Amino acid sequence: MTGSAIPLGERDGLMLRAYEVENGLRCGCVCPGCRRPLVAANQGEKRLPYFRHAELEGCSNGRSEGIRRAAVQVIAQHQRLLLPSFTDSVSQFLKSGRSIVKEVGFDTASIIPEQVEKFVDLDGLRAHVRLTLQGHSLIVRIKCSVRQEHERKRRLQGMEVSSIEIDLNLLTDAQINDQAVFTHAVLDDPHNRAWIRSLKGEALISRARAELKTEAARLNTEWQQAEDERIAAAPTVEAQPDVQQQEYLDALVLHRNAQVELARSTTRGCAGIEHTWKEREALIVATMFQAVREWGGVGAECSSCRLVSPPGSRFCQYCASDSQRLRELRFSPDLELTIEQIKRCWVTPHESLRGARYLIVLPEVS
Numbered sequence: 571m572t573g574s575a576i577p578l579g580e581r582d583g584l585m586l587r588a589y590e591v592e593n594g595l596r597c598g599c600v601c602p603g604c605r606r607p608l609v610a611a612n613q614g615e616k617r618l619p620y621f622r623h624a625e626l627e628g629c630s631n632g633r634s635e636g637i638r639r640a641a642v643q644v645i646a647q648h649q650r651l652l653l654p655s656f657t658d659s660v661s662q663f664l665k666s667g668r669s670i671v672k673e674v675g676f677d678t679a680s681i682i683p684e685q686v687e688k689f690v691d692l693d694g695l696r697a698h699v700r701l702t703l704q705g706h707s708l709i710v711r712i713k714c715s716v717r718q719e720h721e722r723k724r725r726l727q728g729m730e731v732s733s734i735e736i737d738l739n740l741l742t743d744a745q746i747n748d749q750a751v752f753t754h755a756v757l758d759d760p761h762n763r764a765w766i767r768s769l770k771g772e773a774l775i776s777r778a779r780a781e782l783k784t785e786a787a788r789l790n791t792e793w794q795q796a797e798d799e800r801i802a803a804a805p806t807v808e809a810q811p812d813v814q815q816q817e818y819l820d821a822l823v824l825h826r827n828a829q830v831e832l833a834r835s836t837t838r839g840c841a842g843i844e845h846t847w848k849e850r851e852a853l854i855v856a857t858m859f860q861a862v863r864e865w866g867g868v869g870a871e872c873s874s875c876r877l878v879s880p881p882g883s884r885f886c887q888y889c890a891s892d893s894q895r896l897r898e899l900r901f902s903p904d905l906e907l908t909i910e911q912i913k914r915c916w917v918t919p920h921e922s923l924r925g926a927r928y929l930i931v932l933p934e935v936s
Contacts, residue, residue: 575620575621575622575743576601576602576622576632576633576636577633577637577746577747578602578636578639579591579601579608579621580599580600580636581598581599581600584643585602585636585643586599587619587747588610588612588620588621589612591612593611593612593613594609594610595607595609597609599621601621601623601629601632602632602635602636602639603630603631603635603636604628604629604632606623606624606625606629607623608622608623609621609624618743618747619747620743634714634715635714637714637741638698638712638738640746640752641698641752641756642699644752644753644756644757645686645699645701646686649686650681650682651683651701651710652678652680652757653678653679653680653708653734654678654734654760654764655676656771657673657674658673658674658771658774658775659671659673659674659904660674660778660779661902661904662782662783662785662786663786663911664789665793665794666790666793666899667871667901668901668902669905669908670786670789670902671902671903672782674771674774674775674777674778675771675774678760680758681701681703682703683701683708684703684704685701687700687701687702695722695725697709697711697733698712699712707731707732708731708732708733708734709729709732709733709734709766710733710735710736711726711733711766712735712736713735713736713739714738715739723766726767727766727767730769731767732767732768733765733766733767734763734765735763736756736762737762737763737764738762740762741755804895821884821885822885822892825884825885829887829930829931830930832931833931838931838932838934840929840930840931840932843928843929844927844928847920847923848919850919850923851913851919853877853888853932854876854877854918854919854922855909857878857933858878858901858905858909860933861881861899862902862905865880868881868899868901870883870896870899871896871897872886872889872891872896872926873891873897873925874886874922874926875888875889875922875925875926876925877929879896881898884896887931887933888930888933889925889929890930891926
């Protein structure tokens with residue numbers, strides 16, 4: 571069809587296809603957009619049947635309004651509708667630096683409403699369909715063009731009622747003309763509908779957040795107890811016999827020599843280079859990502875530079891810290907999705923620069 575062609579006309583309140591009516595003006599149909607007479611063209615062999623305005627000057631919304639009204643007609647006639655699935659996740663950050671995540675959601679479900687209302691005014695916003703079931707309402711919007719409706723969606727999200735959008739914008743003229751295909755697209759296609767607001771989904775999210783909050787409190791308590799024990803045990807470690815001290819010094823010398831050799835023989839040496847806090851932040855984040863991608867989500871964080879070394883490391887791989895107290899951390903698999911939230915309130919890069927102004931070796935990250 572051309573831009574002036576309209577797939578559906580209206581007669582006596584019903585949406586009809588051109589092949590369902592007589593040819594020409596005898597079809598008795600009007601444009602669903604501007605309400606002016608239409609001419610049916612249904613006798614061609616090379617083109618799909620269609621309508622056009624009887625007058626030379628047409629309108630711009632006859633096609634989209636026709637598809638929308640036909641979809642509303644299908645819902646009203648069949649008295650059922652497939653609701654979209656819902657998926658989301660909630661996360662809770664822990665004192666240890668990692669986060670815990672809980673997935674929430676529900677599958678698609680077909681409903682048979684007790685009442686179907688067409689084109690309901692909601693304080694200046696038109697609901698194309700309002701369904702009622704067991705005292706609960708559902709607003710349905712039918713999308714028939716590429717135009718985005720951010721303001722309408724924002725207003726619907728502010729209403730205490732669930733709402734969905736069914737997107738018919740990608741239907742071809744052949745699909746619109748095929749009654750069975752069109753009916754399936756309106757009633758049963760799980761891929762063309764999405765929630766604008768789901769009160770059930772929001773309840774699941776609230777419940778999951780409460781559960782995560784309880785779980786986080788337990789994990790934070792366990793982590794704090796472990797930290798207290800580690801700190802309390804530190805003097806005992808320092809008071810070990812001289813043989814252990816000598817072994818530590820020997821291991822530190824070997825480690826430092828390896829660092830210097832690596833810095834000399836590769837492009838990763840950075841002695842004397844002073845980073846900005848943004849540059850240091852990027853290095854810290856890169857090692858956190860490396861822990862997720864390459865080390866099974868586990869890494870050893872240096873208490874000085876705060877960069878993450880491979881799990882099991884005795885000394886920091888990057889700075890000149892001689893501390894053996896690397897803290898093993900476990901990072902969430904969704905770290906790359908949540909890192910921007912973490913960075914909003916963290917002071918880790920500043921602590922890194924205070925603890926280790928210079929690095930010896932840069933991380934090797936992709």
